[in-house]
Amino acid sequence: MEIYVFLKVIWAVLLGVLLTGLATMVGMDMGVGALLRFVGRNDAERRVALNIIGPHWDGNQVWFILGGGAIFAAFPTLYATSFSVFYVVMILLLFSMILRPVAFEYRSKVDASRWRASWDWAFLVSGALPMIVYGAAFGNILEGVGFHYSWTGQYFQDESFLSYLLNPFAILCGVMSLALALHQGGTMLMMRGEEPIYGRARKFAIGGALVAAALFAVGGVWVANMNGFAFTAPVNPAMPATPLTGQTVAVQPGAWLHNYATYPLMWLAPILGFVGMLGGAAMVALRKPAVAWWCGALAWAGTISTVGLSMFPFLMPSTTSPNQSLTVWNATGSEYNLGWMLFFALVFTPIIITYTSWCFYVMRGKVKVEAVVKDTHSY
Amino acid sequence: MPLIDPSVVDLSRLQFALTALYHFLFVPLTLGMTFILAAMETVYVITGKPIYKEMTQFWGKLFGINFAIGVATGLTMEFEFGTNWSMYSHFVGDVFGTPLAIEGLMAFFMESTFIGLMFFGWDRLSKPGHLAVTYLTALGSNLSALWILIANGFMQNPKGASFDPVTMRMQFTSFLHLVFSDDAQAKFVHTSIAGFVTGSLFVMGISAFYILKKRHKELAARSFRMAAIFGIISTLAVVTLGDALGRLDYLVQPTKIAAIEGLWQNSNAHSSAMAAPWLLFALPNDATQSNSAEIGIPYVLTPLVTHSENKVIPGLIQQEQQAAPRIENGIKALDALQQYGQDHDAASLATFKQYEQDMGYGFLAQRYAPDQNLALVTPQNQQEIVQKASRDIVPNVFVTFWSFRIMMFLGFYFVALFAFAAYFSLTNRLEKHPFLLKLSVWSIPLPILACEFGWITAEAGRQPWSVYGWLPTFQAASSHPVGYMVFSLIGFALLYSTFIAAELYLMFKFARLGPHEHDSHTAPAQGGAAPMFAKPGLADKSWQ
Amino acid sequence: MSTFFKFVGLALVIGFALFLAVVAGDYGPWYFAWLVGTTMIVLISAAGAVLFDTQEKSGKGDI
Numbered sequence: 001m002e003i004y005v006f007l008k009v010i011w012a013v014l015l016g017v018l019l020t021g022l023a024t025m026v027g028m029d030m031g032v033g034a035l036l037r038f039v040g041r042n043d044a045e046r047r048v049a050l051n052i053i054g055p056h057w058d059g060n061q062v063w064f065i066l067g068g069g070a071i072f073a074a075f076p077t078l079y080a081t082s083f084s085v086f087y088v089v090m091i092l093l094l095f096s097m098i099l100r101p102v103a104f105e106y107r108s109k110v111d112a113s114r115w116r117a118s119w120d121w122a123f124l125v126s127g128a129l130p131m132i133v134y135g136a137a138f139g140n141i142l143e144g145v146g147f148h149y150s151w152t153g154q155y156f157q158d159e160s161f162l163s164y165l166l167n168p169f170a171i172l173c174g175v176m177s178l179a180l181a182l183h184q185g186g187t188m189l190m191m192r193g194e195e196p197i198y199g200r201a202r203k204f205a206i207g208g209a210l211v212a213a214a215l216f217a218v219g220g221v222w223v224a225n226m227n228g229f230a231f232t233a234p235v236n237p238a239m240p241a242t243p244l245t246g247q248t249v250a251v252q253p254g255a256w257l258h259n260y261a262t263y264p265l266m267w268l269a270p271i272l273g274f275v276g277m278l279g280g281a282a283m284v285a286l287r288k289p290a291v292a293w294w295c296g297a298l299a300w301a302g303t304i305s306t307v308g309l310s311m312f313p314f315l316m317p318s319t320t321s322p323n324q325s326l327t328v329w330n331a332t333g334s335e336y337n338l339g340w341m342l343f344f345a346l347v348f349t350p351i352i353i354t355y356t357s358w359c360f361y362v363m364r365g366k367v368k369v370e371a372v373v374k375d376t377h378s379y
Numbered sequence: 380m381p382l383i384d385p386s387v388v389d390l391s392r393l394q395f396a397l398t399a400l401y402h403f404l405f406v407p408l409t410l411g412m413t414f415i416l417a418a419m420e421t422v423y424v425i426t427g428k429p430i431y432k433e434m435t436q437f438w439g440k441l442f443g444i445n446f447a448i449g450v451a452t453g454l455t456m457e458f459e460f461g462t463n464w465s466m467y468s469h470f471v472g473d474v475f476g477t478p479l480a481i482e483g484l485m486a487f488f489m490e491s492t493f494i495g496l497m498f499f500g501w502d503r504l505s506k507p508g509h510l511a512v513t514y515l516t517a518l519g520s521n522l523s524a525l526w527i528l529i530a531n532g533f534m535q536n537p538k539g540a541s542f543d544p545v546t547m548r549m550q551f552t553s554f555l556h557l558v559f560s561d562d563a564q565a566k567f568v569h570t571s572i573a574g575f576v577t578g579s580l581f582v583m584g585i586s587a588f589y590i591l592k593k594r595h596k597e598l599a600a601r602s603f604r605m606a607a608i609f610g611i612i613s614t615l616a617v618v619t620l621g622d623a624l625g626r627l628d629y630l631v632q633p634t635k636i637a638a639i640e641g642l643w644q645n646s647n648a649h650s651s652a653m654a655a656p657w658l659l660f661a662l663p664n665d666a667t668q669s670n671s672a673e674i675g676i677p678y679v680l681t682p683l684v685t686h687s688e689n690k691v692i693p694g695l696i697q698q699e700q701q702a703a704p705r706i707e708n709g710i711k712a713l714d715a716l717q718q719y720g721q722d723h724d725a726a727s728l729a730t731f732k733q734y735e736q737d738m739g740y741g742f743l744a745q746r747y748a749p750d751q752n753l754a755l756v757t758p759q760n761q762q763e764i765v766q767k768a769s770r771d772i773v774p775n776v777f778v779t780f781w782s783f784r785i786m787m788f789l790g791f792y793f794v795a796l797f798a799f800a801a802y803f804s805l806t807n808r809l810e811k812h813p814f815l816l817k818l819s820v821w822s823i824p825l826p827i828l829a830c831e832f833g834w835i836t837a838e839a840g841r842q843p844w845s846v847y848g849w850l851p852t853f854q855a856a857s858s859h860p861v862g863y864m865v866f867s868l869i870g871f872a873l874l875y876s877t878f879i880a881a882e883l884y885l886m887f888k889f890a891r892l893g894p895h896e897h898d899s900h901t902a903p904a905q906g907g908a909a910p911m912f913a914k915p916g917l918a919d920k921s922w923q
Numbered sequence: 924m925s926t927f928f929k930f931v932g933l934a935l936v937i938g939f940a941l942f943l944a945v946v947a948g949d950y951g952p953w954y955f956a957w958l959v960g961t962t963m964i965v966l967i968s969a970a971g972a973v974l975f976d977t978q979e980k981s982g983k984g985d986i
Contacts, residue, residue, distance in 0.1 A: 055495035076472020083461025105447030
């Protein structure tokens with residue numbers, strides 16, 4: 001295999017890893033944010049819930065920034081096109097993402113119930129909305145997006161943004177993503193919280209996992225019957241990365257299952273997803289929140305690899321100009337760039353994992369109500 | 380082919396400029412405060428005196444209020460390249476995205492993870508352990524700035540990439556050239572140290588307020604001393620680097636340096652280049668391309684900018700004339716490129732290669748071609764198009780000229796302020812000079828203002844290019860309907876004004892309260908509150 | 924044994940600092956200046972605080 005093709009595939013895998021890491025870590029914080037009003041009935045309880053992720057949310061949020069940066073560098077054309085095509089949705093996502101850090105830092109700094117109640121609503125919106133958008137983006141991409149390029153590489157949008165919002169399949173994916181986040185957030189609250197937060201979070205954690213499993217099943221049947229995309233002529237994977245030439249693509253019903261038909265081993269991905277979701281629910285029921293948290297991470301990994309494997313090598317197919325669909329072969333950076341990026345990823349990922357785990361280790365243990373209320377450093 | 384709507388480009392520029400300037404209200408303070416906190420904690424660890432711990436925690440609290448918004452608004456910047464500058468992202472993403480990704484990997488993870496420990500880890504880490512965390516946070520936030528400015532350096536002076544006619548974009552060719560580009564280097568140091576100045580004046584000003592009110596003298600006097608020393612060295616460094624950047628602009632961005640200096644005619648237009656005056660005051664008029672009310676110091680401009688006695692600085696009017704043939708070549712380059720995209724023939728490629736260096740100037744002309752289509756340029760309409768396009772290579776001189784001057788005058792003011800402050804602090808005579816203390820309080824926002832004007836100078840002076848010489852801003856924007864832009868602009872306006880109101884309210888609140896009133900935790904002598912996170916006992920496995 | 928590890932650790936830090944200084948000194952003079960300058964600014968300002976403590980002990984308590 002040529003080095004360039006190898007790098008392209010590696011970066012497609014890393015994209016999956018990144019999206020999984022993002023969903024797990026940011027999703028956990030989002031879940032806690034969305035659950036805040038429900039697991040905490042009074043101010044002290046809500047502060048405990050916030051302080052459970054207090055020392056970590058900032059680091060977790062970087063997954064999101066890193067996701068943006070890595071897509072920009074490794075898949076410049078995908079970044080340029082998807083962020084612009086989904087403009088309205090992206091801006092909504094952005095608004096809620098920037099609301100959250102501010103809500104964290106400011107909520108508990110003023111002792112007035114209206115001030116705090118407003119920020120609690122901000123947590124709900126900024127927790128739930130991004131997860132719905134995140135899931136809905138996967139839904140829209142699976143269905144294909146209307147865009148084409150002019151000869152200079154400038155994209156043009158061929159459909160209304162409303163079709164991304166009012167789209168039943170996308171909404172289904174969005175709700176599933178929110179459900180997984182609630183599971184993830186709920187298990188974290190159980191790990192570091194005590195009664196009554198523990199008991200309330202437990203209900204949401206079980207519910208989230210079960211709802212996600214049900215929607216995953218429905219979504220799977222839906223995808224099997226929807227229009228997929230497939231190459232109609234052989235493609236050179238080492239092609240120069242441009243969407244303008246080199247591919248002939250057709251829209252075919254059921255094409256998203258072709259990969260699974262060719263490589264039956266891939267069915268492992270959705271199975272892992274189900275194991276994660278159902279296992280997560282069971283572990284929460286057995287009061288093993290840490291195991292359930294990892295099950296949630298497994299569920300994300302299973303879900304995202306299910307989608308990725310079914311679409312591979314497509315990244316963002318175009319419904320109006322299928323030949324210009326973005327794929328792993330035509331949307332990446334240059335060989336030189338991917339090489340350097342891989343170098344940096346290999347050097348820094350282990351370092352990041354080490355100090356993030358160390359940080360979690362230092363801050364381990366239950367968060368107590370009395371301690372949070374007394375301490376003025378807390379959120 | 381649908382047209383690029385000029386009002387969408389303008390609105391995108393407006394949105395990017397406003398969100399970037401807003402983001403940069405908070406960044407300099409973060410860059411500087413982290414290292415000041417590290418210095419304070421260093422003294423604490425070395426001397427063991429609790430007052431320095433108290434200082435670190437108090438200033439850390441104010442820093443935290445600021446840091447949150449800095450992070451939040453930074454997200455916007457990372458998204459906006461994709462949401463509003465699609466063509467830009469496609470065109471340079473291969474080289475421009477890489478430093479942004481590395482920033483996330485190397486710097487942002489570091490600062491964001493350790494800042495949690497910095498705030499919450501006081502009771503859980505050893506003294507040197509916590510000090511190390513503080514230093515890592517400081518290093519992380521400045522490394523963040525480093526990679527962003529490496530990316531910005533590429534926009535100012537594209538190094539380390541070359542245009543590839545097959546993929547229609549700039550492709551990454553040299554990591555070393557990108558990272559060690561002169562522009563990136565000087566810009567990083569200038570920006571980071573300007574952050575040090577901002578942080579110093581922030582700490583110094585609030586300390587001066589306490590000294591004036593005769594509150595928290597222990598904390599205020601020490602903080603003032605440290606900030607004043609921190610500030611005086613930093614301001615001198617900022618000025619030095621500013622000079623280096625000016626010379627760099629002369630070497631690689633001639634339109635920018637001419638706009639900064641309000642130079643319409645070549646610097647040797649009247650007598651010799653040596654005698655050209657350096658303008659202290661002038662009212663540049665972009666419509667008539669001339670200045671009125673000039674007040675200048677003769678014999679200063681040439682040595683200041685060129686670091687030589689007789690090199691000529693090209694004026695904007697001459698540069699405009701020289702652009703015309705480049706625009707004509709650029710049109711040929713783009714025509715050949717489009718041909719090559721269809722046929723992949725060697726002949727068009729050869730033609731393109733011949734005019735490749737002027738390709739960006741062809742994009743400038745595209746804006747004025749019929750239907751924005753260069754294929755419709757005919758010998759009859761070519762001259763008019765070229766004339767309009769060559770007019771575009773001049774940035775807005777009034778804005779560039781004055782934002783540079785405001786930044787520079789403020790810089791010299793800071794040198795004077797910090798010099799006196801450091802002198803009187805070192806000789807223990809601060810309380811005898813209430814005017815200086817008051818001046819310090821009122822000067823707190825000025826470094827932020829200087830930083831903002833610095834950005835305006837750098838980025839307004841870069842126009843009409845988004846990548847200097849290669850891609851005009853006009854071509855770089857996404858093809859959105861106006862409605863999208865109105866939606867996002869209204870949203871940003873609402874959110875951002877709420878944030879700034881909340882931030883200022885909290886800043887004033889906690890700065891007025893001072894260290895003790897809100898923070899019993901920092902004074903162990905008075906008992907202190909229980910640490911928030913009780914340390915888990917070894918037997919306590921309930922958290923697993 | 925712990926002393927030994929301390930020495931090894933410090934040696935590694937010094938080695939890294941030298942490496943950084945050589946690379947930055949060769950390719951990025953301004954980066955090098957930043958590394959040296961920032962360290963210097965932090966240390967001098969810390970020294971200023973220590974000086975303050977000394978002055979306070981011997982002086983009349985003026986600030």
